[in-house]
Amino acid sequence: MTNRLEGKVALITGSGGALFDSESGLGFGGSSAFRFCQEEATVIVSDINDDIGRQFTEELKEKGLNAHYQHLDVSKESEWKKIINWIEKDFGRLDILVNNAGVTSSPDIFNTNESDWNKANNINSKGCFLGTKHAGILMKKNNSGSIINISSAYGIVASKASFAYHASKGSVIAMSKAAAIQLAPHKVRVNTVCPGWSDTHFTMPLFDNPERVKTIINTVPLGDWIPSDQIAWGVVYLASDESEWVTGTELVIDAGWTAQ
Amino acid sequence: MEKTIDWIEKDFGKLDILVNNAGIAIRGHVLDTNESDWDKVNDINSKGYFLGTKFAGKLMQKNNFGSIINIASIYAIVGGTLSFGYAASKGAVRLMSKAAAIQLAPYKIRVNTICPGFAATPINKHYRLTPNAPEVVSIRESIPLKGFIPADQIAWGVVYLASDESEWVTGTDLLIDAGWIAQ
Numbered sequence: 077m078t079n080r081l082e083g084k085v086a087l088i089t090g091s092g093g094a095l096f097d098s099e100s101g102l103g104f105g106g107s108s109a110f111r112f113c114q115e116e117a118t119v120i121v122s123d124i125n126d127d128i129g130r131q132f133t134e135e136l137k138e139k140g141l142n143a144h145y146q147h148l149d150v151s152k153e154s155e156w157k158k159i160i161n162w163i164e165k166d167f168g169r170l171d172i173l174v175n176n177a178g179v180t181s182s183p184d185i186f187n188t189n190e191s192d193w194n195k196a197n198n199i200n201s202k203g204c205f206l207g208t209k210h211a212g213i214l215m216k217k218n219n220s221g222s223i224i225n226i227s228s229a230y231g232i233v234a235s236k237a238s239f240a241y242h243a244s245k246g247s248v249i250a251m252s253k254a255a256a257i258q259l260a261p262h263k264v265r266v267n268t269v270c271p272g273w274s275d276t277h278f279t280m281p282l283f284d285n286p287e288r289v290k291t292i293i294n295t296v297p298l299g300d301w302i303p304s305d306q307i308a309w310g311v312v313y314l315a316s317d318e319s320e321w322v323t324g325t326e327l328v329i330d331a332g333w334t335a336q
Numbered sequence: 337m338e339k340t341i342d343w344i345e346k347d348f349g350k351l352d353i354l355v356n357n358a359g360i361a362i363r364g365h366v367l368d369t370n371e372s373d374w375d376k377v378n379d380i381n382s383k384g385y386f387l388g389t390k391f392a393g394k395l396m397q398k399n400n401f402g403s404i405i406n407i408a409s410i411y412a413i414v415g416g417t418l419s420f421g422y423a424a425s426k427g428a429v430r431l432m433s434k435a436a437a438i439q440l441a442p443y444k445i446r447v448n449t450i451c452p453g454f455a456a457t458p459i460n461k462h463y464r465l466t467p468n469a470p471e472v473v474s475i476r477e478s479i480p481l482k483g484f485i486p487a488d489q490i491a492w493g494v495v496y497l498a499s500d501e502s503e504w505v506t507g508t509d510l511l512i513d514a515g516w517i518a519q
């Protein structure tokens with residue numbers, strides 16, 4: 077099957093942070109953009125990292141794929157209004173939104189200051205809200221759409237650190253359910269993907285500490301880092317009509333980590 | 337079960353995917369559930385899945401590969417007024433799948449559940465036959481996407497969990513319920 081998303085227009089946030097041959101490989105956004113294109117969607121790559129984002133989009137085009145680049149800082153409502161207007165003018169519709177942009181925040185509760193809190197929550201949580209709202213407004217006109225929010229295993233279970241990150245990712249899960257119920261009358265579906273430990277640019281800093289890497293992987297039932305392409309396939313499933321009756325739920329792609 | 341798995345090994349040499357799907361629905365309030373109702377529904381829905389996972393697991397272990405998909409239900413997650421033994425059996429399926437996922441992970445055998453919502457399958461043929469019956473209308477109205485789920489949608493979820501696209505998915509539940517549990 078290579079046409080599971082034929083005719084669909086998709087916007088993926090935070091999908092321009094890495095190139096095919098980057099040291100960390102593609103992130104979830106970039107991998108999803110690649111698989112979406114292969115499944116014949118029209119893909120709008122967006123990021124705040126415009127240089128790499130444009131270059132990555134060129135790499136997709138060189139493979140003969142239908143990709144476009146557009147700057148988008150997900151934490152700013154004015155930018156959401158702009159990009160959704162542009163999509164409506166240029167493509168006439170939006171079928172799929174992947175809210176993938178995210179940042180980490182490692183301090184525990186006592187060391188989390190207001191600016192740590194604001195950064196994690198403005199990008200991870202408010203970014204999802206703004207995207208869901210403005211994409212929802214456009215999707216509603218077509219009475220169809222699929223929104224996929226990237227949360228985390230850290231949105232389900234907690235740890236000794238990453239306080240603001242846990243809060244932001246937990247909010248993504250609950251807000252997706254609320255949006256699913258509120259957008260169901262318009263046949264717009266909203267689901268969450270909760271990835272476990274994956275070796276993308278996001279987790280690269282951990283690799284400076286081999287002991288830490290070993291301790292983490294020892295806790296993963298399937299025993300290794302999850303390739304970002306696995307997240308992409310989950311996103312493809314939720315974006316496609318194969319999941320037309322799936323809404324308000326979480327797809328956990330975590331190698332068994334939260335089942336124990 | 338043991339016999340079937342032996343036959344599969346002899347005729348095909350391996351087993352990559354097991355879908356534990358057989359199930360019965362028994363209705364009944366906790367106070368009206370007698371021992372034989374309980375035994376019947378738990379033997380088929382819960383013990384049946386245990387045996388399937390065990391014997392398929394033994395064969396899959398030889399190949400260091402496999403995907404087991406257990407069909408549970410939204411009633412593995414929340415309770416309802418009408419069934420009791422059924423809910424118990426499906427709850428067992430959900431947790432036994434997680435335990436099996438952890439215990440079979442060293443052999444690269446994945447175990448997941450699918451929790452379907454109200455689906456228009458033969459077990460629920462009244463949804464199709466009497467769409468205007470008050471009970472059917474009230475169920476439909478309680479579903480955010482306002483309809484019964486086509487069996488084909490469950491099939492696509494099973495395909496996803498069976499395929500290598502989900503090679504790193506184990507110990508989890510895929511809900512295909514049109515938003516019912518989210519509210």
Ligand SMILES: NC(=O)c1ccc[n+]([C@@H]2O[C@H](COP(=O)([O-])OP(=O)(O)OC[C@H]3O[C@@H](n4cnc5c(N)ncnc54)[C@H](O)[C@@H]3O)[C@@H](O)[C@H]2O)c1
Pocket residue numbers: 089090091092093094102103104105122123124125148149150151176177178179180199226227228229230270271272273274275276277278279
């Ligand atoms: N890698 C993991 O182990 C892991 C696990 C669970 C969840 N996640 C989540 O997955 C998502 C993607 O992460 P990834 O692993 O691909 O890492 P990544 O760092 O490659 O991707 C994050 C992207 O978001 C972009 N970004 C940051 N701030 C932004 C903003 N304000 N507006 C728009 N874009 C912005 C970055 O430029 C980057 O391209 C994140 O939401 C992350 O929280 C990652």
